[in-house]
Amino acid sequence: MDKRIAAGILFSLVFSFSYAQEISPFGKFLKDSVMVGEEVQYSLSVRYPLDWQLVFPDSTYNFEPFEYYAKNYFPTRIDSTHAFDSAVYTIASFEVDLIQKLQLPVYLLNGNDSTVILANPDSVFLKELVTMMPDSLKFKENVTYQAVDYAINYPYLMIGLGVLLLLLIGTYFLFGNAIRKKIKLYRMRKAYEKFSLEFERGIIRIKQSETNAELIEQILVTWKKYMEKIEDRPFTKYTSKEILKVGFEKELKTVLQTIDRSIYGAIGDEEMHKNFEALEDFTLERYREAQKKVSIEKAEPIIKKKSRDEERKIKNTSLSNFGMTPRDLYIETSNGGRFVIYYYTISILVMTFKRSSKVYFLKGSENGIKQGLIFSLISFLFGWWGFPWGLIFTPHSLYVNFRGGKDITNEIVKTSK
Template sequence: MQERRGKYLISIIVLLSSINLGAQEITVKGGFVEDSLLIGQDVNYWVSASYPPDLEMVFPDSLYSFAPFEFSSKIYYPTQVKEGLAFDSTVYTIQSFEIDKVQYLNLPVAILKGNDSTIINTPIDSIYLTELAPMVTDTTKLKTNLDYQLVDTQFNYPLMYYIIGGLIILTIIILLAFGKKILRWLKLKKLHNEYAQYADIFATYIRKLKTDPEPSTAERALFLWKKYHERLEKIPFTILTTKEILDYEFTSELKNPLQNVDRMVYGRKVNEFVFQDFQQLEEFSQHRYNEAYNKIKQNQTDTIPKTKDEETEIAATKITQFGLTLDQLNEELRHGGKFVIYYYTISIIVFSFRRSSKVKFISNDENGVIKGLPYTLITFFLGWWGIPWGFIYTPHSLYVNLKGGKDVTAEILKENSN
């Protein structure tokens, strides 16, 4: 509303200034449109001039110092010529940040004629500052209020984001610098704790069997032994028979102690020396624990042990069955040919079986991944459905097959050289 009233006043001033242009040769006028202002509020100051058309009139621009006011913008009206006189007018929008009760302003207008110039100032005009708060005097008394005011608590989210971001960056730096060492230390710590817990309980069972060789105690001790090695070896020992356990290359030394334990557990034949068989099982556990510990310490890859069917297949493979002469074989091997086997996994809920294919020969112009595709597809569709071993054997089988199979060239050449 105030802006509209200001525009009306400007239009009236411009109209009044244009009346009676011929009364005098050169006339310069100016003044405030409003009669009062607030600190920082826009106010308007108008300037008009009438002069002979052969002269050039120059009004203040934005670079001029409007002190004590600050320039904001201006509106320039086109020159009008009436009754032999030219008429110009400009309205400036300015603000004041001073606290004087009355503030003054007049502006210069330059008249240019040839190389000469003449400055004519507008009449000084004043404007009053409107005070929103009374001035504080020495006699003013402050009113105190000591009542507790409840203020809503606000959480400093920006600070929280900075802290979280800093912690994430610090964690990434630590992991990049020491990640492998930290991971190795955690694995070793976990491995040690699991073995220590198992060894304490297993030693208790051995002491009980030494004094009281009960089949039920032997059964619990055997289950504990299988459970520990299931986690250590990543092989489902708890669902395997003794014959299936002995199929693995690293368990051949356990034949006698496991068979003696089976007679007592399943045949219920009490054997007062069975504690010695469990001592052999405990020595085996300690040996396998030390091997696993050293593997982690030396950054060796954790692999699933191969079964006897794989060893048997390698031992039964003859180079002649592939229809190659010795010269042809050497030529193929020089150009990248190799003997490989593929893994396939089949799972049925709690049962998972990992088996190996027959030995295949991959010539230098064949693709090992494509040749092992049948075993890969069997594993992909039938390997996942066993808990938990389907999720352990299946990725390993897929990894081997998608690498082009497990290279057993060295084993085949060694077997055929004997």
């Protein structure tokens, strides 16, 4: 071993021993005995020369077999030659040894290094709650069925029902028209499929030479019943002449006259099935017309009437408010620009206020939903709490705002002329 390294180690040992001789840290438990997991206080104190720098252990120190909880440090006291520091640690042990020992250090700082000086060891005794364990344990058995009453959490139940009610109301006002339209189209399709199947069976029977008046009349009644549904007229009570008078003379005159001769005049027709096939084609066309009418039918707005607040803001807005000329407006609207307003709703129990924002101009590239987020947030937070109008106006406000606002470009153009 290098002589210089050996000399350094020897010097350090002598240096540390000399420091340990000058100071004596004192550690002591403040209780003699403790139970498992019970907190206990441990006091650490030391008296040392004024020109020394000492530090105590903190929460990063390993207090094994104890667990560290807290440290209470007291101000330094000094006299003419020495200083006195002390601290009380709150610790606990979860070990089951009858005697638990602890010996904490203090650290003497020497520039970039430190010297460890240990306090005296101290111990605490473990209190035993069970002094003697039996060789075996006997458990009491109870396997008898015990009925337990089912408890209903009524507050949560009411909250859940309230949320469900709000969702149903919101869904109705937001999507009610579209849902009703889809249901109507579905029912129309099922009704036509049922009619078509029954009518086709009748035509097949006619093709099989069953051209008696009773069968022909039965098939004609089937057709009238279906036409009554899609035309909303009492076809079952109409005679053939009355059916022609309501506007179908051009399409049905020859067909219905031929069918009437077979029913009432007993005049046979070998190609009777072609008359019913023509009637079937006509019915399909009328069904498609009715279907198209329902599909393009414009849904009525949830709230038709403009508020005075909205009318006033539209009336007081002109192109000059936005620094625009009619030519600028033409260019901007050609590129998708538009004037919009947003709604917001505020409720105070039995009182609900629905107001409109100022008029905004959105260029074709601007996101209308983003512009109206603040008004949607106000409605979402403060709109629901009025009954019943809060539950009606709030979904409407959110519906308009999340569609990019209400387009009022035509109204602004009219007021600017």
